[in-house]
Structure formats: structure tokens, C-alpha cells
Amino acid sequence: MLSSTVVIRRAGALLRAMRPHHWIKNVVVVAAPLFALALNVGTLFRVGWAFVAFSLTASAFYLINDVRDIEEDRKHPVKQHRPIAAGLVPIPLALAAAAVFLITGLVGSYFVAPWLAVAILSYAFIQAGYNLGLKEQPILDIMIIAGGFVLRALGGAAAAGVPASGWFILCVGLLAFFLGIEKRKAELKALGEDADTRSVLQVYSISWLRRMESVVTASALMSYALWTLEGADTPWMLVTLPFVAYAIFRYQYLSENGKGESPEEILLRDPGMLLSSILWGVVAFTILVMTGSP
CATH class of the missing domain: 1.20.120 (Four Helix Bundle (Hemerythrin (Met), subunit A))
Structure with a gap:
């Protein structure tokens, strides 16, 4: 059995591997309801969940990507210090966490707004393609990055029930x-x-x-x-x-x-x-x- 110290260290390393500082990208979900002046208590809850769902989905693919690129990352002057590449987060733990994040984000989004779930699923689909090889295809890799932001904006609009x-x-x-x-x-x-x-x-x-x-x-x-x-x-x-x-x-x-x-x-x-x-x-x-x- 793992000691409490090891559990805490792995939890901290897993959090770093999730790249929470990247979650700021998901603030784009607020754009459509903000311009529609539709930010009331109910809308804030739904858009807040859209932010959480995109963050969980993005973190899941950060974990998957780091597992897949572990050997390349160990050669990179900066990425070699990432928790998975550095051996601080075991691969089974990273993959299990990624699965939980993906399911939670998708299922929760469906109950908030079905079209938000469609946006989350589409985002997961293009991220899977990115990790499976499209990130090595010039132009397409940048288009996928841009597509992710568009889906965030559409997801926020769907969650708030406003047109984009x-x-x-x-x-x-x-x-x-x-x-x-x-x-x-x-x-x-x-x-x-x-x-x-x-x-x-x-x-x-x-x-x-x-x-x-x-x-x-x-x-x-x-x-x-x-x-x-x-x-x-x-x-x-x-x-x-x-x-x-x-x-x-x-x-x-x-x-x-x-x-x-x-x-x-x-x-x-x-x-x-x-x-x-x-x-x-x-x-x-x-x-x-x-x-x-x-």
C-alpha cells in the first residue's frame, strides 16, 4: 500500500500534468454569452460547467499526449521535466485519470445542454486525431489548434442558449x-x-x-x-x-x-x-x- 506521502506527491504531480495553467484558454466559452449580455445566475452555472468540461477534456488529452510522447519529451530541454516524462506519474495512473476526465466532461455536458456535449465530443475527436498523428502534419496541426478555440466558443454559446x-x-x-x-x-x-x-x-x-x-x-x-x-x-x-x-x-x-x-x-x-x-x-x-x- 502506498504511503500518504507518496499519494500526496503523486496527486500533486498529476495536477501539474493536467496543466491547469492552460485552462485559461477555456475562458473563450464566456465570449458568446458575454456579448449577448446573457450572464445571469443560471447561465453562469451552465457556462461554468462548459469551462470545467473543456478543462477536463483538455487535461485528459494532455495526459494521453504525454504518455504517447514520453520518449520525445525526455529529449526536450523543457518537456523532460513534465511529471510523466520525469517518472513522477505512473502511466496507468495517467491513463485512468484521463478516462475519468473524458467521461465526466461528456456525460455532465449532456445533462447541461446536448449541443454542449456535441461540442465536447467534437473537441475530443479532433484532439484524438491530433495525438494520433495530425500534430505532425504541417498546417493541419495549426488548424486543429484553431478548431479547438472555435469549438470552445460554440460550446459556451450552446451552454448559455445564445446564438453564435x-x-x-x-x-x-x-x-x-x-x-x-x-x-x-x-x-x-x-x-x-x-x-x-x-x-x-x-x-x-x-x-x-x-x-x-x-x-x-x-x-x-x-x-x-x-x-x-x-x-x-x-x-x-x-x-x-x-x-x-x-x-x-x-x-x-x-x-x-x-x-x-x-x-x-x-x-x-x-x-x-x-x-x-x-x-x-x-x-x-x-x-x-x-x-x-x-
Whole structure:
């Protein structure tokens, strides 16, 4: 029988392997109900569960991915310290926890809103494909990252029972695609000659990613601008465009210095990104309230 000390240590290591700092990505579930001004007690509970369900599902695949990539991770200068690669979490424990998380997230979501369960199931499906080999396919790997954000946004809308316009989904998808490109660029810059620790990075090049970056950046900014004028409930949302533009260009600057590998950490630690996000939220919410939208 394991001692209480060992159990506590393994529980702590398992929590780290779940990557709770990545859960901030799931805040996207709040976007649709926030813009619809539909955040009451009942909605907050349902959207809160959507956040939990996506977090559990994401953590399940982090565990599965770390088990599958254990040998590659042990060669990586940073990933070698992950709990599973370092031997702190036994593989059977990681897989059992992943199964529990997946079932809990899916079943719980069905009782909250059937379409939320569909979003969770779709998210699990693309994550399974990602872990089974699509993450080694250039372009597709970034598209899956973007698709995950779109499904989060759709899941939040389903949980709250509010519509998600095509403009809204387009903005989320393009901004997420931009983040995926910046993530790959930062990884290449950070690893340099050690890029062979991840096979897909051998296909990408900085020059190629910069060309993709130029197209997607322009598309994301234009789609957001058009959404504020055509898709939002009030054209006053155009006032928030400078904050989005600053955040995008700030992230480009950070990725040029090899600091964009983890978007969630950049958002929380970089003063410029954090301030622009807060100001965007405050201004957007004020506009929606003052104009009586929707």
C-alpha cells in the first residue's frame, strides 16, 4: 500500500500534468454569452460547467499526449521535466485519470445542454486525431489548434442558449489560427538546432511561418473590424479595434524573441498583453451596457 506521502506527491504531480495553467484558454466559452449580455445566475452555472468540461477534456488529452510522447519529451530541454516524462506519474495512473476526465466532461455536458456535449465530443475527436498523428502534419496541426478555440466558443454559446454568428466564429477562428502560427514560430526560435525534438518543426521554417503570419494577421484584423460594423449589435464596438490590433502586434513581437510558445502564459505574465486584454474587456462591456445591446 502506498504511503500518504507518496499519494500526496503523486496527486500533486498529476495536477501539474493536467496543466491547469492552460485552462485559461477555456475562458473563450464566456465570449458568446458575454456579448449577448446573457450572464445571469443560471447561465453562469451552465457556462461554468462548459469551462470545467473543456478543462477536463483538455487535461485528459494532455495526459494521453504525454504518455504517447514520453520518449520525445525526455529529449526536450523543457518537456523532460513534465511529471510523466520525469517518472513522477505512473502511466496507468495517467491513463485512468484521463478516462475519468473524458467521461465526466461528456456525460455532465449532456445533462447541461446536448449541443454542449456535441461540442465536447467534437473537441475530443479532433484532439484524438491530433495525438494520433495530425500534430505532425504541417498546417493541419495549426488548424486543429484553431478548431479547438472555435469549438470552445460554440460550446459556451450552446451552454448559455445564445446564438453564435458567423462573424463571431470567423473572428475566433482566425485569431486562434494566428496564435497557432506564433506558437510554432516561437518554438522554432527557442529550439533552434534542437528542433528535431518535434518532427513537425523540421517541416516549418521561419520564413514560411512569417508569410502565413502576414496573411492571417491581416485577415484576423479585417474580420474583427467587419464584425464590429456588421456582426456586432452596435457599431460602437469598432472602438475596441485598437486593443485587438495592439495585442496581435505585441504577440508578434514576443514570438520574434522566442516567447510565444505558451499563449496562456504570455497573456498572464506580459504586462502589455494583460493590460490590452483588460482594457478591451472593460471597453467592450461598457459599450454593450451603455447601448443596451443586444
